[in-house]
Amino acid sequence: MSAKYTILEELIRPVVEGLGFEFWGMEYLSLGKDSVLRVFIETDDEKGIDVEDCARVSRQVSSILDVEDPITGEYNLEVSSPGLDRPLFSLAQYQAYVGSIVSLRLRVPFDGRRKFKGQLMGIESEDIVIRVDQEEYLLPIDLIDKANVVPQF
Numbered sequence: 001m002s003a004k005y006t007i008l009e010e011l012i013r014p015v016v017e018g019l020g021f022e023f024w025g026m027e028y029l030s031l032g033k034d035s036v037l038r039v040f041i042e043t044d045d046e047k048g049i050d051v052e053d054c055a056r057v058s059r060q061v062s063s064i065l066d067v068e069d070p071i072t073g074e075y076n077l078e079v080s081s082p083g084l085d086r087p088l089f090s091l092a093q094y095q096a097y098v099g100s101i102v103s104l105r106l107r108v109p110f111d112g113r114r115k116f117k118g119q120l121m122g123i124e125s126e127d128i129v130i131r132v133d134q135e136e137y138l139l140p141i142d143l144i145d146k147a148n149v150v151p152q153f
Contacts, residue, residue: 004028007070008037015060016041021053024082025089028071035075037065040082049081084151091123091141098122101150102130106143117150 008028016023016039024040041057043049058079065071088094088102097120104116116139118132127138128147 012061033074037075038078054079085148088147095123097149103148103150105146107145
């Protein structure tokens with residue numbers, strides 16, 4: 001995890017949790033003047049996350065980021081539910097979706113490939129076990145750039 005991500009999480013997580021939501025994770029895409037900070041929030045409430053929840057969290061997060069100013073330059077702040085194709089950030093989140101189909105993109109190639117889509121079989125230490133076409137891969141979580149649950153209908 002980058003130092004910037006750690007600083008942002010230390011600022012944002014307490015705000016989200018203080019408002020009664022679970023901090024699911026975040027993405028920071030540094031794209032010059034089009035940079036985006038995307039914060040994902042979750043709840044145990046049956047109604048789920050609605051637009052007002054996102055707006056409330058956005059206002060509070062925006063205020064703390066304005067004061068602390070951890071991001072140089074302009075950026076857009078987006079707050080949303082993780083959705084059905086939810087991104088996975090932590091080992092606990094991967095563990096909760098064992099048996100599901102996931103799509104992974106690695107930072108560097110592993111066995112000559114960076115993209116994997118298959119059934120999440122489990123967690124072994126700090127590694128993700130995924131079955132792709134009857135072959136199992138043990139992928140270190142530190143190599144995973146992006147991971148999402150693939151919704152099944």
